[in-house]
Amino acid sequence: MTTAATGGVRATTRISATADGRGGTALPVLEGEGPLAPRRTRAVSGDEARVMLVGAMSGPLGGDHFTVAAAAGAGARLHVGSAAATIALPGQTKGGARYDVRLEVAAGGELRWLPEQLISAAGSELYVSSHIGLAPGARLVFREEQVLGRAGEEPGRLTSRLTVRLGGRPLLDQEVACGPGTPGGWDGPAVLGGHRALGQLLVVRPEYEKDVPEARLFGECAALTPLAGPAVLVTAVAGDALRLRRVLDEALAALG
Amino acid sequence: MTRAALLVLADGRFPAGGHAHSGGAEAAVRAGRITGTPELEDFCRGRLHTAGLVAAGLAAAAAAGMDPLELDAAADARTPSYALRGAARRLGRQLMRAARAAWPSGELDALARAFPKGAHQPVVLGLAARAAGLGPEDAAYCSAYESVSGPATATVRLLSLDPFDATGVLARLAPETDLVVRRAVEAARRAVDEGVDALPAASGPLSEIGAEGHAGWAVRLFAS
Numbered sequence A: 001m002t003t004a005a006t007g008g009v010r011a012t013t014r015i016s017a018t019a020d021g022r023g024g025t026a027l028p029v030l031e032g033e034g035p036l037a038p039r040r041t042r043a044v045s046g047d048e049a050r051v052m053l054v055g056a057m058s059g060p061l062g063g064d065h066f067t068v069a070a071a072a073g074a075g076a077r078l079h080v081g082s083a084a085a086t087i088a089l090p091g092q093t094k095g096g097a098r099y100d101v102r103l104e105v106a107a108g109g110e111l112r113w114l115p116e117q118l119i120s121a122a123g124s125e126l127y128v129s130s131h132i133g134l135a136p137g138a139r140l141v142f143r144e145e146q147v148l149g150r151a152g153e154e155p156g157r158l159t160s161r162l163t164v165r166l167g168g169r170p171l172l173d174q175e176v177a178c179g180p181g182t183p184g185g186w187d188g189p190a191v192l193g194g195h196r197a198l199g200q201l202l203v204v205r206p207e208y209e210k211d212v213p214e215a216r217l218f219g220e221c222a223a224l225t226p227l228a229g230p231a232v233l234v235t236a237v238a239g240d241a242l243r244l245r246r247v248l249d250e251a252l253a254a255l256g
Numbered sequence B: 001m002t003r004a005a006l007l008v009l010a011d012g013r014f015p016a017g018g019h020a021h022s023g024g025a026e027a028a029v030r031a032g033r034i035t036g037t038p039e040l041e042d043f044c045r046g047r048l049h050t051a052g053l054v055a056a057g058l059a060a061a062a063a064a065g066m067d068p069l070e071l072d073a074a075a076d077a078r079t080p081s082y083a084l085r086g087a088a089r090r091l092g093r094q095l096m097r098a099a100r101a102a103w104p105s106g107e108l109d110a111l112a113r114a115f116p117k118g119a120h121q122p123v124v125l126g127l128a129a130r131a132a133g134l135g136p137e138d139a140a141y142c143s144a145y146e147s148v149s150g151p152a153t154a155t156v157r158l159l160s161l162d163p164f165d166a167t168g169v170l171a172r173l174a175p176e177t178d179l180v181v182r183r184a185v186e187a188a189r190r191a192v193d194e195g196v197d198a199l200p201a202a203s204g205p206l207s208e209i210g211a212e213g214h215a216g217w218a219v220r221l222f223a224s
Helices: A241-255 B004-010 B025-030 B037-063 B068-077 B082-102 B106-114 B121-131 B136-159 B163-172 B174-194 B205-215
Strands: A009-019 A025-031 A037-041 A048-054 A065-072 A077-082 A086-088 A097-105 A110-114 A118-120 A125-134 A139-148 A157-166 A169-178 A197-204 A222-226 A231-238
Touching (some): A009 A048, A009 A077, A065 A110, A118 A125, A118 A157, A139 A157, A157 A197, A169 A231, A169 B068, A197 A241, A222 A241, B025 B205, B037 B205, B082 B106, B136 B163, B136 B174, B163 B174
Parallel strands (some): A065 A097, A125 A157
Antiparallel strands (some): A157 A169
């Protein structure tokens, strides 16, 4: 972790999981400090390694640049969660904060990326960029949830881009932008319609190559749709974080 | 090139099947999210900066001569909704027929052969503009404008809205349409050098969700 010339914090967290040769998953790389310290926790199932991201500082604040890079090798099963929600806050320096997520999964590897929500607090400005590279035969569960403002608060400015490639080909590329200063209509009936929580759940499974689940709705504000590849995406909006999580959990359970 | 070709391509009466689609307006009307002119304007503005920007970027890149197969894959990745991918390909196929009749071109023929069931409409539109001797900016204008003119005309039918009011919405959105076209063309220029990831990927969650619901209705006025 370093403090950049702009006054912001630059911090990188790296997690690498490999098969340990005895049916389990080893974590040869587990490094990072400050805002995003990775801690190994007890896994629920025997062959999986579970990592919790623990934030020892608040932020990201304006001017900060956080990076989390995680990789699951062939035969490795990695589950990454976070101990608490991430709150984007305004900083003392001008300019926005950046949060980069870089995920790689090898053929026969599995990554379950299930962090807590990202909350965009009033006055904050954050650009999130998530790049996921999957080899053919990789398995992925990826959830992201954004909450616009803390309770009763106006949101900050948030832009979040999710780019997923499978075998080098684009599988999913989506950007949501919301909050003051964003091009118009973001809160209108084509985009968020006044909802203050939005989320996506991406599930990639090699067996979907042959048989992918059909499109369906979960209530009026969430839909599951098969992508042009062995994957499904659940898109949801909700009044608050709790209701959003409930519908994403329901969708994940329905996929079995 | 002839400037009038732009009018032919952008004309709502160009026989490319666009009139059968509401650009998500029918689902939004049924859900009670569009009830009159102010909501229509908000809907169109959101759509312009999301689906409109993405379509304009793809069309501009195709008009600039980027590989249409790569652009079609980029369009798939930017259209998670299964229903909307189907609609985009059906519209692409219809536009292809009209464009090949209007401006015969080897590039259009090759794309039609590669996608017998239709390529994504903005990619076809970009190639059609190219075949007509038009440029990336022209193609982006067609796409961006279409993203709002479709819902506006559809809402006139769905809500019996005064057509003068709907046209007023489109006129008020004109300066923002210029802005979106500039962003799209700039992104397409970068994409020529850096690849398709440089193209816009803006999305509207409610539009994506609404499209999946709409596709399941037994009776509907519009195809999407």
